[in-house]
Amino acid sequence: MKYQKYRLLIEKLFKRQLTEKQAADLSKWLRSPEDKEGFDDMCHELWVNTPTAANDSVEAAMFANIQSRMDETETEKFSKRLSFYKIAAAALLVFCIGLGAYTYFIRKNMTDRLAEVVETKVEKGQKAQVILPDGTKVWLNSFSQLTYDGAFNQRERRVKLSGEAYFEVTKNRDKHFVVECEGVEIEALGTAFDVKAYPLDSTITTSLTEGRVRVSDKKSGITLEPNQQLIYNKKGNSFAVAEMDNINEADFWRKNILYFHSTPLGDIAKTIERMYDVKVVFASTDLARATFSGTIRNNSLENIFHIISLTYPMTCRFHEDTIYIKHR
Template identity: 30%
Template sequence: MQLSDRNIINRVIAESASKEEAVELIDWFSSTVEGQQCLSDMLDRDAYLMESEPDPGKSFTSIQSDLLYKKIDRSIYQNRFRKSWLRVAVILLPIVVVSGLGFYLSRQTELFSETTYSEVYVPKGEDARIFFQDGTEVFLNADTRIRYPNKFGVRKREVYLDGEAYFNVASNRKRPFVVKAQHTETEVLGTSFNVRAYGNSNTIEVVLDEGRTSFHVYENNYPMLPGQKIEYDKSTGRTTLRNLINPSNASLWKKNILHFYDTPLADVIKELERRFDVQFQVQNAEALDYSYTLTTKQPGIENVLKELQKISPVKFKIEGDMISVSI
């Protein structure tokens, strides 16, 4: 649809457009990035005019707005094209009576239809890479689930994460990108960052590579700068922010590189179980007293175990589908 001269938009607002033009405009607003951006700009402009240049003589009271809406709704109901025209009314109403309803509608993320979601699950032993409709690139680690809307909202782009993912977010200052994970939110505008938020882990970690990020948990907000890591303890509610020397180490997994830094054996085992889809059985509890610092790109679990055995006296033995751990 070509809307370079804005004639179609103006005719729809003036209620002089044909039904076909109105339906075509609605589809453009709801199904294209350009249309959503155009609608967002129109709402922003109207909201600004309400704040900066109020004109009481031309505004509608809440009662007048309500009566106008009911009148439009009754007229639409009597028309055999009720469904299509109701969608038109939802757009025309905040523009025509923006002083009464503009702020309310501008806060909505889905103006045109009920939000539908898709979900991707990456099983243990695998990884994946996906792209969203706005151009955002996402790397998904093993045993990770991500849920996202088939169409992002006009005001916000939200996804739900359980696991670990690295995001290269397409920049859009007017539509923040939000990663929701177990009562936390990581909000960005255009950023590269890693989120580790497994449901069976006690902590949630966010490492920022580029741009700026805000980490939200309950009523608290923690701004982040590049090179910083934030760690949230789900059991204690404690949040720690610190600077990293090599922040990119947190996302080496997307290059099939294992990286451990002073990592307890219990956490090493969890990582290997996800990466290689294996199971460990600890024979001696004393083995869990050891920690490991290692960066390696070994193709199989056998080679990784050999590397670990060089660091401590802990021994690993593959027995069928199980790996025993002993000293």
């Protein structure tokens, strides 16, 4: 594996187990012109998973000691955000002169890392799949956004969702996986589930296909079993749980299948607007309240409205990126 020898030495450095000879070898390599692409990320991973014994007061004292031994140019250089490559080199310098104060510099860089925000945004008419740092797979539906910060996968695994996503969570009993959306949290452990939480929708829907999840707001919560679906009403802060007719309906959208069960045409229009980046206009509010149930496998716009019109008397007119619907 690339850097394997130096990975072991860096790990010993972080654990304060490095011998003088090992320190000299590592220092020589760090100073060499060899390409070290990916080295920062490797060190970050090792640091996150390496316990540290130093507290804040000790680290502050160490830093003051180091500063007293540096001229102004060096101090300014170290005050900026350092890569782990530079931190390791600085750590070895300190190690070799017996101060053992490298923890401060590593923690300084870690503070920068924790402040970083990773955001995946999917536009209307698009879908995306991402793999999180812990190996969890996430499929994002149209007009959705997933966000997490540098603290992800340290004490817990927490993400924020706006829109719809299907999660296949990597098992880790020590670090619960939490999805935040508009005051509601979905907590999972080794689970496959779907969350639909679009800001303009009146509800947040969680559908569980595997494992267990707990859905909660600030006042209460409910634990779901496989094949259950929970609908949270944002306005009334209420929970409603029901069995799914088909366990596969939770992720039909990933397979380009539309599934509706007594769904108002107005809500179906919101789904279509997100999927195709179009605008749907109804001739009347009564028409928008009419409901439709069914599964549509061919997702062309014309086909969707043709199938709906077979069960409800309506006509559609397409003009550029707008669809006009009226009674037939």
